[in-house]
Amino acid sequence: KQEVTQIPAALSVPEGENLVLNCSFTDSAIYNLQWFRQDPGKGLTSLLLIQSSQREQTSGRLNASLDKSSGRSTLYIAASQPGDSATYLCAVKGGSSASKIIFGSGTRLSIRP
Amino acid sequence: SQTIHQWPATLVQPVGSPLSLECTVEGTSNPNLYWYRQAAGRGLQLLFYSVGIGQISSEVPQNLSASRPQDRQFILSSKKLLLSDSGFYLCAWSGGGSGANYGYTFGSGTRLTVV
Secondary structure, eight states, X not given: OOOEEEEOSEEEEETTOOEEEEEEESOOOEEEEEEEEEOTTSOXXXXXXXXXXXXXXXXXTEEEEEXXXXXXXXXXXXXXXXXXXXXXXXXXXXXXXXXXXXXXXXXXXXXEO | OOEEEEEOSEEEEOTTOOEEEEEEEESOSSOEEEEEEEOTTSOEEEEEEEEETTEEEESSOSSOEEEEXXXXXXXXXXXXXXXXXXXXXXXXXXXXXXXXXXXXEEOOOEEEEEO
C-alpha cells in the first residue's frame, strides 16, 4: 500500500530565503507525482506535475525533482515571498493505486516579511 | 480548456438532513472523477472515485454515497447527515484510463458544517 510522507510538517523562514520541501513515497512504481498548493479555506492549486520518466520540472521560482528509485521528491522554492505562505501537498499516482492519487499530509509554510 | 465547477461553496445543514453536492467538468470527455474530504486540520481523504458513468468505487465505509449520472457530472449524497460529516469537500478530475499520466485538477471546494 502506497504511503506518502512530507517533512517537515511546518516551516517558517524569513522572506528571501531559498527553501526545500521534502516528499517520500514507499512504492516506487508510480506514474507521476504532483505538487499542490492550498491556501486556508481554499481548494488545491496544481504547481508542478512530474511524470515517472522525468527527473525535474520547473515553473518560475519553483523546481520539483523526482528520484523514483529512492522514493523521493523535493520542491525547491527560490527567493521566497510572503505570498508563498500556504500548505504544500505532494501526491503520487500509480503503484498499487493506478486510478487514484495518494496525498502526503502537507507542509505548512510561513514566510516572514 | 477544461474547467471544473463545484457547488455550493458553503453549506450549513442540521443533523439528519439530506445532502447533495454537485461537481461538473467541462471541456473533456470520459474523465476520472473523485470526491475527497478534508477534516479540520487534517489531510485529504479519498471518499469515492469513478472511471465511467455508473461506475463508483468507495474507499471508506461511511454515511455518504456517490453517483455519476452523466459523463461529466459527479454527485455526493447523504440521506441523513451526521455531525462527523462536517468538513471541506473537494471534487477533482483527471484524464481517463488507469494508466494515463494525467495530473489532477481540483474544484474550489464546499465547506459543509453539520449543526
